[in-house]
Amino acid sequence: MSRRPYLNFSYFPGCSMATTATEANESIKKAAKVLGFNLMELEDWNCCGSSSAQTMCKNLSLGMAARNLSLAPPGWPLVAMCPRCLHYLRSAQECLRASPEAHHALEDHWGRPIPLDLEIVHFMEVLVRHGTDRLKKNLKRSLQGVKFVPYYGCTLFRPPRMQKEKYFQGEMENLLKMLGAEPAPDAYAYRCCGSFLSATDPEVVTPLVNEIIDSAVAARANCIVTACAMCQLNLEIRCTSKVRLPVFHFSEVLALALGAEDYEEWWPRHIVDPRPLLEELKLVA
Amino acid sequence: MSQPKLQEKSREFPAVEISGMNRALAADIRKRSGTQFQRCFQCQTCANGCPFVQAMDYPPNVIMRMLQYGMEQEVLRCSTIWICVGCHTCSSQCPMGIDIAAVMDSLRLKAVEAGAPIAKPNILDFHEEVLRSLERYGRAHKLSIMWRYKMQTGRWFSDLDVGLKMLARRKLELRPSRVKNIGEITELFKCYWRESK
Numbered sequence: 218m219s220r221r222p223y224l225n226f227s228y229f230p231g232c233s234m235a236t237t238a239t240e241a242n243e244s245i246k247k248a249a250k251v252l253g254f255n256l257m258e259l260e261d262w263n264c265c266g267s268s269s270a271q272t273m274c275k276n277l278s279l280g281m282a283a284r285n286l287s288l289a290p291p292g293w294p295l296v297a298m299c300p301r302c303l304h305y306l307r308s309a310q311e312c313l314r315a316s317p318e319a320h321h322a323l324e325d326h327w328g329r330p331i332p333l334d335l336e337i338v339h340f341m342e343v344l345v346r347h348g349t350d351r352l353k354k355n356l357k358r359s360l361q362g363v364k365f366v367p368y369y370g371c372t373l374f375r376p377p378r379m380q381k382e383k384y385f386q387g388e389m390e391n392l393l394k395m396l397g398a399e400p401a402p403d404a405y406a407y408r409c410c411g412s413f414l415s416a417t418d419p420e421v422v423t424p425l426v427n428e429i430i431d432s433a434v435a436a437r438a439n440c441i442v443t444a445c446a447m448c449q450l451n452l453e454i455r456c457t458s459k460v461r462l463p464v465f466h467f468s469e470v471l472a473l474a475l476g477a478e479d480y481e482e483w484w485p486r487h488i489v490d491p492r493p494l495l496e497e498l499k500l501v502a
Numbered sequence: 503m504s505q506p507k508l509q510e511k512s513r514e515f516p517a518v519e520i521s522g523m524n525r526a527l528a529a530d531i532r533k534r535s536g537t538q539f540q541r542c543f544q545c546q547t548c549a550n551g552c553p554f555v556q557a558m559d560y561p562p563n564v565i566m567r568m569l570q571y572g573m574e575q576e577v578l579r580c581s582t583i584w585i586c587v588g589c590h591t592c593s594s595q596c597p598m599g600i601d602i603a604a605v606m607d608s609l610r611l612k613a614v615e616a617g618a619p620i621a622k623p624n625i626l627d628f629h630e631e632v633l634r635s636l637e638r639y640g641r642a643h644k645l646s647i648m649w650r651y652k653m654q655t656g657r658w659f660s661d662l663d664v665g666l667k668m669l670a671r672r673k674l675e676l677r678p679s680r681v682k683n684i685g686e687i688t689e690l691f692k693c694y695w696r697e698s699k
């Protein structure tokens with residue numbers, strides 16, 4: 218067997234993946250390991266700032282995101298899975314590029330360099346760039362029968378700032394097709410999940426989430442695969458439709474296809490139990 | 503005499519004046535948001551695409567128009583700026599390349615700074631609870647955020663079933679995940695408006 222070199226990345230899990238969605242965190246690490254990606258968790262990372270810092274104070278939001286950049290070891294691309302984290306980390310970097318004073322002030326303050334050329338990438342981009350042959354080689358369980366709506370949510374390529382970077386449209390389909398799954402893209406795949414309104418104004422979010430799930434049912438999908446842990450949560454907790462579909466994290470189906478065995482830990486954390494579907498498709502015993 | 507007639511006729515048109523127009527606000531928001539909302543020609547693409555428009559008091563295109571007119575009270579007091587989650591559906595579809603979500607961001611900050619009455623105090627409370635968690639732990643601790651938020655807003659039972667489901671599936675972790683060097687985080691909060699007042 219030819220041994221492939223490990224590729225090194227620093228990894229920013231973010232609050233959702235580290236807590237409410239540990240199943241996404243575990244599965245991404247598992248998948249990365251199989252594929253030969255060394256994801257080194259960023260030492261002592263903090264919240265990217267999220268919409269709340271963005272809403273309340275620009276300096277705070279910049280400082281929170283920038284501290285993470287100052288912790289990143291040089292030369293390793295920084296990988297995030299949460300689209301919002303990715304967005305705020307990149308925004309901070311762009312802001313520091315545009316403002317040398319702010320950049321120097323923060324560097325002096327922490328006594329650490331904040332490299333402006335640090336590459337900040339989404340995990341899917343890592344797969345697309347380095348992973349396609351690794352994916353095919355490591356396929357252990359074909360995802361045949363999985364008919365999924367690729368749910369990107371709003372942030373992965375909508376914000377003008379993200380549009381300057383890699384465009385992700387279609388990548389989730391491409392990657393999961395390689396693993397045997399069949400996309401059903403004819404649904405609300407980019408509609409916003411409701412974000413914080415799910416906590417503050419659930420009655421506004423529920424009908425919208427129902428429309429998303431209903432559109433997936435109408436597209437004859439048997440599940441939804443999300444690129445974002447917050448979307449995953451909102452689609453599960455705010456749906457009141459009669460017919461409900463399992464909502465997977467992208468990394469869960471990926472790790473499953475790559476032969477992960479510790480999935481028993483993941484499914485009980487879902488509100489819509491995906492086990493009946495997976496058993497029916499003979500993907501799990 | 504080869505000059506074309508048209509050119510002789512060219513002249514400046516008088517400006518339309520709107521009473522009480524606050525030019526300073528428009529200039530300020532333009533600077534903060536870095537987007538040229540004066541280009542808006544009311545096609546309403548933004549309003550048609552916004553998933554949350556039904557819950558807003560004014561659709562996004564009306565916010566642009568009111569800003570152009572300098573209607574400060576209306577834009578700072580509306581619920582639209584709080585309901586907006588920054589999903590950028592509008593910004594990605596605007597034919598004039600206006601980053602509407604950035605305008606909403608700037609208006610929200612401005613409203614807080616100006617001490618304008620907040621149309622959706624529950625949303626402001628929520629953001630504050632998140633920030634309190636970030637200040638204390640450096641990371642978001644959902645359980646304490648939801649707990650304190652529900653206490654504040656008195657919406658105890660409204661979401662009990664969802665909360666219990668999340669607890670049962672260990673989605674609301676009991677103990678927060680923390681930043682070790684928390685001093686570096688608390689320092690960042692010094693600039694935050696709540697403290698500076």
Ligand code: SF4
Nearest residue numbers: 542545546548563596
């Ligand atoms: S989409 Fe753009 S141009 Fe059209 S109404 Fe909205 S802001 Fe104005």
Ligand code: SF4
Nearest residue numbers: 552586587589590592
């Ligand atoms: S960014 Fe705000 S205004 Fe624009 S579509 Fe999303 S919620 Fe609506």
